[in-house]
Amino acid sequence: MKNLFLGSLKTKQTVIGFISLVLLVSVISFVLYQVTKKTVTLDANGETIKIATHTKTVEQLLQEQKIVVTEHDNISPSLNDTIVDGLAIKWKQAKEVTISVDGNQLKIWTTETNVKDILKEANIEVSERDSLVQELDTEIGADNNIDIQKAFQVSLVVDGNKRNVWSTSTTVANFLKQQGIKLNEYDCVESNDLTDVITPESKITVVRIKKELDVVEETLDFTIEKQQDASLEAGIEKVVTEGQKGLIAKTYEIVKENGKVVAKNLQSEKVLKEPQNQVVAVGTKTxxxxxxxxxxxxxxxxxxxxxxxxxxxxxxxxxxxxxxxxxxxxxxxxxxxxxxxxxxxxxxxxxxxxxxxxxxxxxxxxxxxxxxxxxxxxxxxxxxxxxxxxxxxxxxxxxxxxxxxxxxxxxxxxxxxxxx
Missing domain, CATH: 2.40.40.10 (RlpA-like domain)
Known part of the structure; x- marks a missing residue:
């Protein structure tokens, strides 16, 4: 019994010793593995992280981080560069941006996010008269769209004065608002609706219409009433009662366009004085x-x-x-x-x-x-x-x-x- 116990004890000690050795080797290997990693800094779309890695190249590192690099992306250093301790890697993902100029669309890939920088990269010039949905100094919107309306000259006639002004493809109503022109109650825009879209061929003529009432007094002619008179020689006529003209007040609506009268419409009439008939005696005596x-x-x-x-x-x-x-x-x-x-x-x-x-x-x-x-x-x-x-x-x-x-x-x- 004693010998069997000692043999069993020795076997357990051997197993324990083996396991201890394996653990020691693993710890040493793990320590050596960690110690031999290279530390790099990765800036991915503006987010910076530190990475300890055994990868050999920049491309392997990005793959390790599950970052897919496309041909339009901006990567520094290049994908084939070797990883060294303290290396700084910068990756900026490209986006497809749609630039619309007066309805004509251009699609480009870019890593820029500022509207002005994107337009510069696309060789598109914008003047201060042009209209943009986004300001030049702002970041591109979530829809990755830039909408530009190029300015053009439009002929404007208002209050009889003609001038050329800059505008974009907007409605007539918005154009007048931009120019600080207010339409009064009866004013209109000649040959255009307010909802029409302005084009380079447009001529905007504002017609100032004014309506006013004018009361005019006019005479009413009297009627000549003839009566036969046997005391007068045939062919002779004699005024018995003198006729008197009447008086009527007529109210007119006067319509003026740019100060000139274009219409005079009778609105109402009121007799102020009735005319008195003239009575004439007509001779019948032979x-x-x-x-x-x-x-x-x-x-x-x-x-x-x-x-x-x-x-x-x-x-x-x-x-x-x-x-x-x-x-x-x-x-x-x-x-x-x-x-x-x-x-x-x-x-x-x-x-x-x-x-x-x-x-x-x-x-x-x-x-x-x-x-x-x-x-x-x-x-x-x-x-x-x-x-x-x-x-x-x-x-x-x-x-x-x-x-x-x-x-x-x-x-x-x-x-x-x-x-x-």
Missing amino acids: IVPSVTSVPSNASTASIPSVPSIASTSTVSLGSTEPASGREFYVTATAYTAYCKGCSGTSATGIDLRSNPELKVIAVDPSVIKLGSKVWVEGYGIAVAEDTGGAIKGNKIDIFVESEIQAINWGVKVVRIKVLN
């Missing part, structure tokens, strides 16, 4: 014609002679319409021997002021020969003894005694008959 003072056997040539008419015309030529004669219509006015510009003597030499009762008419000699006997509707039989500057064509001017008779006669279209 007068029996007297015996003519012109001899029945007198020749046509003898009618225009001044002595014959002056001495024999004190008796009326009559007013009854003859049965025959060259008949047509004329426009008839009336005059007196004392009218403005009148000499009182007819074209054939008759003193009308001394013979106010004569029936004389002024004619156009190319239509009615001087000396002709003429029946005039509403006047009677008269002799063409006078002319006038305004009496041309189918026009006549009848001679009356007073100005009131001339006014009452007015202007009429009458029927006449040339008797010889």
